[in-house]
Amino acid sequence: MTARSQSQDDAVRLAKNRNACSAHIEAALDAVGMHDAAFTRIYAEAAIAHAATVDTRRAQGVERLTALAGMPITIKDNMDVAGEPTAAGSRVLAETASPAATDADVVKRLRTAGAIILGKTAMAELALSSVGLIEATGQLPNPLDPERVPGGSSCGAAVSVAVGAASAALGTDTGGSVQIPAALCGLVGFKPTASQISREGVVPLSQHLDSVGVIAHSVRCCRMVYEALAQNPATSFPDQVPRSIKGLRFAVPQNYVLNDLEPAVAAAFERTLSVLSKHGAVLQDIDLPAFDRVPDVYQGGGFSMAELYAWLRSRGSLTRSLISSRAYSRIEQGGVLLAADMLDRLSLRASLVESAAQQTSRWDALLMPTCPILPPFIRAVADDDGYNRYSMLLMRNTRVANVLDRCAVTLPVNDRDGLPVGMMLMGLRGQDDALLGIAEAVEGLLPRRIA
Numbered sequence: 001m002t003a004r005s006q007s008q009d010d011a012v013r014l015a016k017n018r019n020a021c022s023a024h025i026e027a028a029l030d031a032v033g034m035h036d037a038a039f040t041r042i043y044a045e046a047a048i049a050h051a052a053t054v055d056t057r058r059a060q061g062v063e064r065l066t067a068l069a070g071m072p073i074t075i076k077d078n079m080d081v082a083g084e085p086t087a088a089g090s091r092v093l094a095e096t097a098s099p100a101a102t103d104a105d106v107v108k109r110l111r112t113a114g115a116i117i118l119g120k121t122a123m124a125e126l127a128l129s130s131v132g133l134i135e136a137t138g139q140l141p142n143p144l145d146p147e148r149v150p151g152g153s154s155c156g157a158a159v160s161v162a163v164g165a166a167s168a169a170l171g172t173d174t175g176g177s178v179q180i181p182a183a184l185c186g187l188v189g190f191k192p193t194a195s196q197i198s199r200e201g202v203v204p205l206s207q208h209l210d211s212v213g214v215i216a217h218s219v220r221c222c223r224m225v226y227e228a229l230a231q232n233p234a235t236s237f238p239d240q241v242p243r244s245i246k247g248l249r250f251a252v253p254q255n256y257v258l259n260d261l262e263p264a265v266a267a268a269f270e271r272t273l274s275v276l277s278k279h280g281a282v283l284q285d286i287d288l289p290a291f292d293r294v295p296d297v298y299q300g301g302g303f304s305m306a307e308l309y310a311w312l313r314s315r316g317s318l319t320r321s322l323i324s325s326r327a328y329s330r331i332e333q334g335g336v337l338l339a340a341d342m343l344d345r346l347s348l349r350a351s352l353v354e355s356a357a358q359q360t361s362r363w364d365a366l367l368m369p370t371c372p373i374l375p376p377f378i379r380a381v382a383d384d385d386g387y388n389r390y391s392m393l394l395m396r397n398t399r400v401a402n403v404l405d406r407c408a409v410t411l412p413v414n415d416r417d418g419l420p421v422g423m424m425l426m427g428l429r430g431q432d433d434a435l436l437g438i439a440e441a442v443e444g445l446l447p448r449r450i451a
Contacts, residue, residue, distance in 0.1 A: 021058075021070035021116075025051040028072045028118060031165040037140055038159040040077045040087065042119040047072065050116045067224050069114030074166040076157055077120045078127060080104040080201035088203040089123040089135060089153070092322035096315065104201025106170060106212055106229050113228035118166055121156030125327045126308065127172060127205045129153055130180050130394040131381050135324050139378050144186055144420055148375035151184035151394060153177040158185040158215050168216040168225045174205045174304060176370075176398025178213035179410040183370040183422025184394075186412045188443070190214045190222040191398075192432050193407045197229045204311055206304035208346070209402040219409065219440040226436070243441045246280030248364045256291035257368040257397045268421040269369045272413045275445055276367075283367075290356040294403050296348060301333030303345045309334030326387065349403055356404045357429065365438055368397055370410040370422030397424065407432045409439040413446055 025047050032042055054070035075081075078088035080100035087094035103111070110117060125135040132155030134140050142150040143162040150159055154171025158181035161169050171178040173191040182189025191213040199210055212229065214222045252273065261269070277283055297303075309331050312318050320328060360366060376390045401408040406429055410422040425442065427435030 019055050021051040021054040025072055028165050031163045035163045038122055038156040040120045040122050043117055047116050047118050066113045068228055071115050071167045072118040073110055073115045074118050074121045074160040074169040076154055076171050077123045078203035079107055086203055089125045092317045092319055096317045105198035109229050121160050123156055124153035125324055127153040127177055128327050128330055130176055130391045142375055147377055149378055151181035154181050158182055158187055161187055161215050168214055168221050171213050171215055173211045173213045174209045175402050176395040179370055179398045180394050182215045183410045184375040184420055186420040187215055188219055188222055189410045191401055191408045193430050196432055206307045209304055219443050223436045243437055245441045249282045251286045251363040251366050252283055253288050253368055254285050255287045262373045264374055264415040265369050265421050268413045268415045272423050279445055290352045291400055293352055294400055297345050297403050300337055303342045305330055305334030306337045306342050353405050366426040368424050370424040374419050401426050405429050407435050411443055
């Protein structure tokens, strides 16, 4: 069975089999034990007890359970759990943050939907790296190739799904931190429009760019989790037969996102476009000037670093000795950004959101490679030059969705040697449901990687 189809069957299998949930959690905890570097906390006892309760309730058949009931889901280390400090992958918050008074909104909603919170996943320090290195250990291997990085900053989230510890994982995405690790680990990653999911109780990087997203083996699983987070819990399983892509209109931007692609990425992307065209999709090459202006939003560190600097300062969490040199060099840019420059960046971003919306309203989705490169080797990011170079390359395309306030999904379209390549479908702001439907239809046409 493929990894993707296995994930699609999780909810159905749990619903039909009397002791399936307990067995599923036992297998998930076994996977955790073999990949513990991907986790910062494991709630094993609570997960086992919850699974037993779900199995009992299903056996009694006295009530209809939601689609997420009994499903193991992990949450990123920047999401509050009541009674625990929220470290966000950093020493400074681990040592200065007070225990959270309540769960983050997204955690509350998962619990309400019946999901099992299996644990918290490791992340790049303060969500500041797209490479996926863990400050405490220096590296977290990619499950598909342990010599390569998994991508970040939601690296542990992606690894938890890839190794079978979780059916889905919550991450955050400010410039690609859900889509990048999903793409590099051969998974599906969904970044909703920022306003669709509450970020209350989530450590912020940028109030303007942050989104809470989902990583899973399938679009269908992402949709099920998204519906719970968006305060619309699934009470029935999504349609087994996705819509056809015949007649759907896809724009393929030719500027910015196709620059300097690695040959394997370019070849996988072109093969995927051919598949879509063969099945009746309408593809048109376009140029979007707004894309070329995206780097300007990040000049001088961009407004996101000013936002992070201010947030840390307000909590007395700018202790230099407790922050890595790589992270601090970025954070301190926010401390010197002039107010006038920050307002200029915000104004530019607003104008790009508007102009891109006008130029793309006729298309059902935009198509582009999620990352322009294959997962870098861990040794290639060991020094600062390699680390900074690859970190910027990995997020070059994905950050477009954040700047333009769009929803986006990355689908695995691996190269012929099995190395992970992602294709991003970008939808209009607020059209998350429509994009998920399109992505599921496209997913059904793609070759499935054997787990």
